């Protein structure tokens with residue numbers, strides 16, 4: 001039952017959102033490609049939050065109509081909730097539209113090109129910020145004590161449609177994962193049963209993460225952001241257990257002999 | 258303490274209210290004092306199926322709001338004096354159902370009753386969530402078609418994460434499958450999912466298979482729960498469900514249609 005005496009509570013948690021990397025400033029090309037991608041996995045993208053990554057675009061020194069891009073994404077059905085890798089002007093426009101600026105990844109990855117992360121961390125918009133808290137805590141841990149491998153999460157009950165599971169280390173699931181369920185791990189994912197939902201391993205960018213499952217019928221699989229949807233996956237039937245790993249940005253699915 | 262059963266599905270029109278009325282009557286007929294509550298605020302169906310719509314004075318929301326006592330609102334069934342109905346309001350809006358209010362009513366009923374059956378509205382919104390929140394057992398009513406199975410799966414996720422038992426880290430709600438409106442002929446020609454197809458996704462303890470049957474409609478038109486129609490297949494199937502729930506081991510009837518049996522006898526292929 002609710003505790004009436006407390007009005008609200010802050011919790012820090014990790015928030016998962018797809019990242020859209022923009023390579024061009026041509027709006028019509030972006031729109032067309034997006035429509036093609038959405039067609040492949042309409043359920044996955046419907047009403048999805050989205051973080052826009054400008055790093056590649058800014059490498060090319062191309063300027064983009066920021067507001068038009070946001071309008072386009074919203075019209076297609078995305079909810080842009082953050083940008084990263086933006087230049088000073090893009091960050092300023094984002095702030096004006098109340099879109100938070102993601103500075104988290106810059107701590108670990110070498111993303112920051114031509115920007116001033118320090119300046120951005122001062123600004124504290126609302127949405128994606130709990131993540132920043134997490135990362136800060138982690139950073140403190142790393143400094144204070146030797147790194148401890150993240151523990152595995154073990155789940156024995158079925159993961160049903162609409163349920164989402166997030167593990168900061170490895171994720172081990174003994175029961176089935178239903179279509180419409182989503183399991184995510186920063187490390188590896190093991191499913192000792194039928195996988196019908198979506199499985200995303202290495203969600204913080206660990207490209208050596210793998211997915212193992214007994215019966216592969218997934219709607220979507222992803223490792224470190226590279227994904228395949230069921231449209232690609234149904235082309236092949238796997239008889240036994242499989243493992244999935246990343247090789248040169250390509251997802252390899254192999255039966256475990 | 259009463260055992261609280263929620264009859265739920267996600268998808269609408271699959272047979273929750275039919276099932277709630279039947280099993281509540283079945284439990285009562287076996288001598289267990291049972292209350293059945295209509296959570297479908299705004300629609301009111303249960304009282305029609307139980308044939309007590311003309312005797313409704315106060316409803317569930319009156320009780321929650323303190324405008325009537327539980328005893329004033331409970332309607333004793335005309336066929337069985339161990340069965341009581343707490344009807345839904347047709348006029349109030351859904352926001353009147355509050356978790357605190359529902360909890361209070363269930364707690365008070367628990368003192369007096371052995372079983373409380375909660376007839377959930379369709380969907381996965383507030384009404385459905387409140388109907389399941391306090392449950393000990395869940396009867397997941399599913400039709401043999403993919404959208405119904407999918408919604409039941411979704412409901413099972415909510416049962417295992419949003420119930421009081423889940424929030425308190427208690428033993429989880431016991432989940433049972435009721436496959437209703439099952440038509441063996443249509444299963445055979447592939448128009449409906451088979452039990453195996455359904456169980457591949459849901460893998461739950463099967464409490465019973467209720468065949469598609471005209472007697473369900475005639476029973477509800479007459480305001481008599483179909484379980485009292487002992488000649489009908491649906492009535493017998495619901496009686497089996499109640500018996501199994503109470504611990505009896507019974508084989509599953511109605512998985513194969515009568516014609517199916519004849520065909521098997523004569524070696525027909527289609």
Ligand SMILES: Nc1ncnc2c1ncn2[C@@H]1O[C@H](COP(=O)(O)OP(=O)(O)OP(=O)(O)O)[C@@H](O)[C@H]1O
Pocket residue numbers: 266268269270271272273274275276297302377378379437438439467468469470471473474477491
């Ligand atoms: N076994 C059955 N055979 C034939 N008809 C059935 C059977 N079970 C239910 N029905 C019919 O299906 C319709 C819906 O049933 P019911 O009202 O019990 O479903 P419900 O799940 O409570 O619906 P709602 O989601 O609207 O509350 C009714 O017309 C009922 O007569």
Ligand SMILES: [Mg+2]
Pocket residue numbers: 273274275297302376377378
């Ligand atoms: Mg109903």
